[in-house]
Amino acid sequence: MNIASLHASDPAHFAGGGRAARTRRTYSTRFALAALTAGSLLLAGCSGSAGAEGDDGQPQKGGVLKVAYDTDPQCVDGQQVGYNVTLNITRQITDSLTDQDPKTGEIKPWLAQSWDVSDDAKTFTFHLRDGVKFHDGTDFTSASVKENFEAIRDLGAKASIGQTYIDGLKSIDTPDKQTVTFTFDQPNAQFLQATSTMNLGFYSSKTLEQTPEQRCTGDLVGTGAFTLEKVEHDKAITLKRNDDYDWASSLAAHEGPAHLDGVEFSIVPEASVRNGSLLSGLVDVDTTVQSQDEQTLEAQGLDIVSRANPGVVYNLVPKTTGQIAEDEAVRKALNKGIDRQQLATVVSDHQAPATSVLAKSTPQYEDLSDLLAYDPDGAKKLLDDAGWKPGADGIRVKDGTKLTTTLTYWQDAPFLELVQQQLRTIGFDLQLEKKTIAEVTALQAEGKEDFTFGNLTRSDADILRNYFGANEQNSNARKPGEIDKVLARTTETLDEDARKADFTQATKLILDEGYSIPLVELTGIVGTGKNVHDFAFEASSRYQLHDTWLGGEQ
Template identity: 25%
Template sequence: MLGEQYLMLHRKLADGAEGTSTKVTLEVIAATLYCTERNAKLVLRKMEEKAWITWKAGRGRGNRSVLTFLANREQLLQESARQWAEKGEYKRAFELLRTYGNDIRTNESFVEWMNGHFGFCKEQEGEQAKDSLRLPIYRTIESLDPADCVYSVQSHMIEQIFDRLVNYDNETGRYLPAIAHYWESSDDGTVWTFHLRKGILFHDGTELTAHDVKYTVERLRQGKRNGWIVRELNQVEIVTPRIVRFWLNKPNRIFIRFLSAICMSILPRHLAEPDEASYWARPTGTGPFIIETWNEERLVLHANPHYYQGRPHLDTVHIVIMPEQAMHYEVSWENLLQDEDASQADNGIGDVVTVETTEGCTSMMTWNMTKPGPYQSVLFRRAVDLVLDRKALVRELGEHRLFPARSFIRDKKTSEYQELCDPVLAQSLLEQSGYDGMPIVLGTIANHAKDAAWIKERCAEIGIPVIIREERMDTILRPDVMKEMDCIVHALVLPGEEVCLVENYEQNSSFVKELMDPALREWVRACIDCALASRDAKERFGHLKKIEDRMREEAQILFLAHTRFYAHLNASYKGIVINRLGWLDFRQIWRV
């Protein structure tokens, strides 16, 4: 782009602001622009036509020319960044700002422009106007494979592309038909049979059958992160092309809930089995949206016109993967869907409504019980627990933090929780533990950096130095990185039902599982098996609560705060639902 070339020349050749002149040869200009002298002449001519420069060519061989810079660099930098952004090249746009904007105040105005660039818009396609939603995210979508998904953003995108046999409604506790329209189970909870709908099509037009279900479920056994969900599966039987039966080694009264988990999203066997590498470059499912583009900078989804549960109202969703350096600009879908043009406000639809859920995240600090350190002493862990004033954490950090946490799940008594914060007793326990002053390495990601900094300050009050190690979401899950952490601050999305708790204890890459005392793992698995065999929900939660109670009493997990999902949105947006993952339901949203 011509503007970027101007910035390159100015940075290399100018000593001051606009109006600066410098003597230079055409050879130097060509080298600066990485082009031939002939092309350099063309670039200079175009800049002169735009009145960005004046160029007085030197006469005679070896005589230098005079180049005078006239253009407003701030304006050119913003314009160039916007041009890249409009092409979907957001990474390039921010690289420009970082490279040439050190002495130019452009970031704030560029972010202001981005706020208008994102959000809901009408896109003209021929004679037809289509509804489009453009949203930013701040983490790479490394995988859309349900068998390996860990983070909520991946899970949400997977839900847009794939379907499961059944869906679970968190509000009512009911199971809703999806790919399966009817199901039944044996009295002992070891045999489950599902009847599939007719006419459900994958995005390529192929009809889904029981063979796809069998392939999907058995594939989870192949060393996948979410293989925990089929550890007691004996076999998958294809009764007919539209009837599939699951045989379990042990009773599981909520196996139907397992089948509604995102990792159980059904894949097309005819596409995925022959060449997985090719398939996962652009996966297809039966879901409400079809992938048009997926790369390191964006994910573009188009509405599935043949979706069996009804075509989405939106035509296109653009998920823009923002570069890491853009995180602190705080451009998010929550504030993108607030502001309205003045003309709209006059129509009475400029009001703001609040949408929230009863669910959210629970933040916590988990000790790494798999490596040596002072935290192997329960007295040390309890000392840290006692110095963390959770009410102060919620009060001082605010934002989405609602209440101090004492459990994975927020219930009706959460707001009444009276924590014990006693720095004096904490100091005494620390001395009894024999602590020698060794620094503690506290791992975290950007989302929890404020919590980590707060914990560091509290620990310093009783003489525990903390080194914060911030990692990206993809690197912190690596086993070699995780082993270097003494503890990790993280959060779990737990809608308040059993399967999420089981996943928390059994999923590969779950911090709670990976950092758990190895001696506890078999005991935890036995508690889970008892829970799954229980007919009564209260009894199931009782078995699972035994695990949580032990880990809390031994201070292996220090619960921090319960957060919530909410957004203040313009009333012109309809069908707004925040799902259990804290994301908009793309299929339902539309606009007046």
């Protein structure tokens, strides 16, 4: 499942100094908004249509951006839910302590104008901006920060993503209204980047007093550029501009309120209807463009905007408790038996085959495609040596057990059928069964499947620790080992070069032991009308609509 979102901190922030340096490092970036133009967002691969502009060449005010979703967000609370469909809404109504540059990975000021991090990565002190208010007019202060983080802790398993970010949090101190200090009982180097995510966004006291179920229905009061006006499940979610907004991220292209009057997310499950609505101008944005529709849209002068989700790519994940997946030879054979370059023939031109467990948009990414080379003969030899012999139908058998398993999934993943065909040539029978999200989630909760399929989004390679670490949420159900020792080191240092080296080592171990079978990078592929400008992705590849505007031909 596509769950969280995070990113890495800038190496310039963490490199150098060493343990002998001063015991506390200060990170501060003034809000020089003029220094970051819309053009730099384009260079970062984050901006939408750059066609017609206003008469004076400047963004125009007004208009409601009509966005077509393919599925309904069952819950719109980003502190509880980590799906893209929810977080794309949450990002518009909540702000974060920090922001992250989608091009460089650098952590930048937002609601916090500066911060101090202790050399042991246990203490993080944030100095907040003045004048920030929630949509209900109440002040955003250090007490608000503490209240929200305590609420996330109290949500328990309902805030599964946020819990991983604040694991080991010992105390939150608020010496004054504009200062808040987090202290962890263990080093937690990933926490600074975590503060840039919408999973750690902020709600007013009124919202936090509600039950988790009430919050899911849409009565959410944040500090964001838009307010949440109405939630009609399976129909539409309506946002309205916050006219008092004056605390945009330091990465924003303009100060003050959003250009748009509002945003309407409509639920349109049928791809053909979304495509036709975009072509006719009934909607401005199709959030899930099908590969077969891309050329049609582009031929009509519409833009396709895309960005790979950082974090763990779409992959098959073996559970070592399964009868098939417990065999290391089988896991290794699967990685050799898949021709990832061939997968590119059945996905969008904007989508790429996996070259590692991590996507290229992840800051600590390193190309490990040599470890994923197509080698069907090597795969067959591994299976032969492990006692899996071809049966009469070509499917291998060992001690009466057939090399077959059923994979359930809910995502739109046509490449799985090609994977199925490729694996059959080495004697592995992969049965595919597409179900609803709820059905797949229930099956995975039972823990009886040999393999699961999915990805996990975060703009920091710490996602490996969440996804593959030997903990309660470990996707492999494996016992602790060398992988965990290496991943543990990444939380103990603020040196980004050292973190990247350890993440690369851990990734190699994960691949060597067959704990992940990477397939394709998940990429957000969005179609925008000719009238849509500066449609932007933030670092975790979710939408940031503060700078988006409408103008010119529709």
